[in-house]
Amino acid sequence: MEIPFNDIKQKFQGCGLKTTPQRTAIYDALLRSTTHPTAEELFAEVAPQFPMMSLNTVYYTLGALRTSGLIHEVNIGHTRARFDANLSPHHHLICLGCQSIVDVIDPRLNRLTSPAGIPKDFEITSYQVAFRGLCGSCRRHTGRSINHSSPGLHPTTVKGGLHGKSS
């Protein structure tokens, strides 16, 4: 277990959240995960430790953590919510084949700003880049055809390098 219990406890206290075993286990599982799991995947992860636990508790807990700002919700498609305990600014790479989401950490992407032509009274508080495509194994298995039926895909071909000072 890499995440000290007291760290978690302090974060909960800082948000006015009670430190229950279920909540701790759920948050800990999410902190250790890199897959942006769904509520049900987290449930499957912690259920063995808590045979009485309800899936409802996972939803309730994720809602509480999200409201407190301890976790984020990441959406790929509209089918189900996926969660992320990584609060540092980062972006995502989404495989249209296996629906996997991996973190994209490139400081250059954190320098984008208010684009041209938006309403001047709109206050942007965050942004996130979603890169889509096919991972290696999905390319091998399903061929390299682009799945046009996947949600959110815009036909921008990506090539060349990022612009701006490469910090």
Added chain:
Amino acid sequence: MEIPFNDIKQKFQGCGLKTTPQRTAIYDALLRSTTHPTAEELFAEVAPQFPMMSLNTVYYTLGALRTSGLIHEVNIGHTRARFDANLSPHHHLICLGCQSIVDVIDPRLNRLTSPAGIPKDFEITSYQVAFRGLCGSCRRHTGRSINHSSPGLHPTTVKGGLHGKSS
């Protein structure tokens, strides 16, 4: 009506889709829309012309158009799918208050490319930037507090200008 019927018909033919009145109306409504409507919003839009139409037909039609690559699905949150007939590369500005989505068209954003540190066998086919915040009227009505319970929000503060040659 700004979109000629024959243009639509040809697009359908080019995709092997039959040109039915319902399908034409749905696609036409989406082409004219700038709000990225849901299936139900489109249904409400075209239902008056087709009192017998089923919501199911709207879903079926949107699925067919999406599979053919004539439209895209845009997701903000996981609650419901929203659609976009604008195929030109563009990005989105999402209000966390009223859930509105407006197009962001800034050529500089179309030059981003393969970020550092991703698996080298991953083939990126597209990307999209989602800017989030509060629109003017939502700022006025609900105050300017950031809604942490909203999905997908990462705490990147956006300020300064875009990098790269400003084409």
Added chain:
DNA sequence: TTGTTAAATAGTAATTATTCCTAAACAGGA
């Protein structure tokens, strides 16, 4: 023009993810 046929439509039922409701359990402070 007419007939043929696969695709599209409409109506209904089913599914899935998520939320709502409520009573019991419990964490944290007095």
Added chain:
DNA sequence: TCCTGTTTAGGAATAATTACTATTTAACAA
């Protein structure tokens, strides 16, 4: 230890979407 509001668990309810199926129809060919 006791209190009290929060959390949990279980079940029911909701909402979006998909599945099933009979009927209709667009597109094509004769």
